[in-house]
Amino acid sequence: MDFELFNTYSNKTELFIPLDDNDIRIYACGPTVYDYIHVGNARPLIIFDVLVRFLKLIYPKVTYVRNITDVDDKIIVQANQNKESINNLTERTIKAFSNDADALFVKKPDFEPRATEHIQEMLKMIKVLLESGNAYLSDGHVLFSVSSMPNYGKLSGMNLSEMIDGARVEVSDYKKEPADFVLWKPSKTGELGWHSDFGFGRPGWHIECSAMSEKYLGKQFDIHAGGLDLIFPHHENEIAQSCCAFNTKFMAKYWMHNGYITVNNEKMSKSEGNFITVRDALKKHDGETIRYxxxxxxxxxxxxxSFKALKEAKSALDRLYRASENFEYDNVIDEKFLSCLSSDLNSPQAISRLHELASEYNKGNKNAGQLLKSSAKILGLLNYDTSKWFTKNVRDDEYEINNLIAERDKARSDKNFKLADEIRDKLKEKGVSIEDSNSGTKWRVD
Ligand SMILES: [Zn+2]
Incomplete structure (x- = not known):
């Protein structure tokens, strides 16, 4: 099957031709773990999960890496604000992120590397960039020199003056040129940092993705994915670092970027304050409804x-559930459905096709119900038995209960038994009893 996708790098739709048919390699930029994710952050998780599910139908092996940024100035600021340790904040946030992703039926990537566990790989790369003359030391910082790379700006289609005029680069005394970016920066004593040849400090944001993608996928790989807002400067800088350090012509062959989620036509973002956390949305709606x-x-x-759109999604899913009752997943996927996805992952068309199958089933075509159930799995939909789907909303705080249990498990492993007992009492107030066993904590309603 031919898969066509829009490549941001060439700015056109291209036929997907893998570097190695036997192993499709994909990297997506994951969350910076300083707070709960919002619905806008959920979009790339879901889209690239579908991409991986789809490619697994065509190719024998897909290796998917999605990193966790657990060192960043935003994390330091938030930990100070919360008066909690950085480690506590990141561990807690990673756990919550993982619960949110599970609730959205997003499968775990093959590798989920954390930046703080790859500092040595980053330092090694920074050293190479210094030796090759692509980076320089200045005032305790190591900076990448953008003028050392002729193609800089190709991905975003911006030239240097546009980057500066748009004030999208930070002008500082220690930079030779305003667009130069930080590879390593100094930390004060007592601050988060690591010892290195360039002094006690911490990495800039971009270098982690270059170092970790190389470690898990190699110097060049098939698809690099992320949100539209990462094209500049993050992805532009990843390309500059990787191509200069590894002496390669490209980093990823295809660059895929998802669009924004808006609220009243404005981009949903933390800084705009117009966001809805996945956690809050899940209190009212099932993860599958958000996904749909x-x-x-x-x-x-x-x-x-909008919550209105979620209500509509719920009724549309109800219709698909009714038509797929009595069927289990099998491996036969509807061809028209697949051809929708093979055209730049056109999920709205693929969903329309599911509704066509539901109509055919309702007219008496049994096979259409079977195809519907199996095909929906590629989108990560119809995860429940139909009877469960229509009855499970009885307890609509199930998600909150699972989170409380996860927090209690964490408290127990930290030997904070006082907190663990408090959480147990809180659950009791909700009429929930818990039972600890080797296979984890189970809960039931009294
Ligand atoms: Zn990245």
Whole structure:
């Protein structure tokens, strides 16, 4: 099957030709773990999860890496604000992130590397960039010199003066040119940092993705994915670091970027304050409903988030559940459905095809119900038995209960038994009893 995708790098739709048919290698930029994720952050998780599920149908092996940024100035600021340790904040946030991803039926990537566990790999790369003359030391910082790379700006299509005029680069005394970016920066004593040849400090944001993608996928790989807002400067800088350090012509062959989620036509973002956390959305709606709603727009177009849209998604899913009752998943996927996805991952068309299959089933075509159930799995939909889907909303705080249990497990492993007992009492107030066993904590309603 031919898969066509829009490549940001060439700015056109291209036929996907893998570097190695036997192992498709994909890297997506993951979360910076300083707070709960919002619905806008959920979009790339879901889209690239579908991409991986789809490619696994065509190729024998797909290796998917999604990193965790657990060293960043935002994390330091948030930990100070919360008066908690950086480690506590990141561990707690990673756990919550993982719960949110599970609730959205996003499968775990093959590798989920953390930046703090790859400092040596980053330092090694920074050293190479210094030796090759692509980086320089200045005032305790190591900076990448953008003028040392002729193609800099190719991905975003911006030239240096546009970058500066748009004030999207930080002008500082220690930089030779305003667009130069930080590879390593000094930390004060007592601050988060690591000892290195360039002094006690910490990495800039971009270097981690270059170092970790090389470690798990090699110097060049098939697809690099992320949100539209990462094209500049993050992805532009990743390309500069990787191509200069590894002496290669490209980092990833294809660059895929998802569009924004908007609220009243404005981008949903933490800084705008117009965001809804996945955690809050899950209190009212099942993760599958959120997933359906996000997939009902094409991944490159903006989609407007609203609770009204989620209600509509729920009724649309009800219809698909009714038509697929009595069927289990099998390996036969509807061809028209697949051809929708093979055209730049057109999930809205693929969903329309699922509704066509539901109509055919309702007219008496049994096979259409079977195809519907199996095909929906590629989008990560119809995860429940139909009877469960229509009855499970009885307890709509199930998600909150699972989070409390996870927090209690963490407290127990930290030997904070006072907190663990407090959480147990809180659950009791909700009429929930818990039982600890070797296979984890189970809960039931009294
Ligand atoms: Zn990245």
């Amino acid at each position: 709603s996000i997939l009902s727009g094409h991944y490159r177009s903006p989609i407007d988030f």
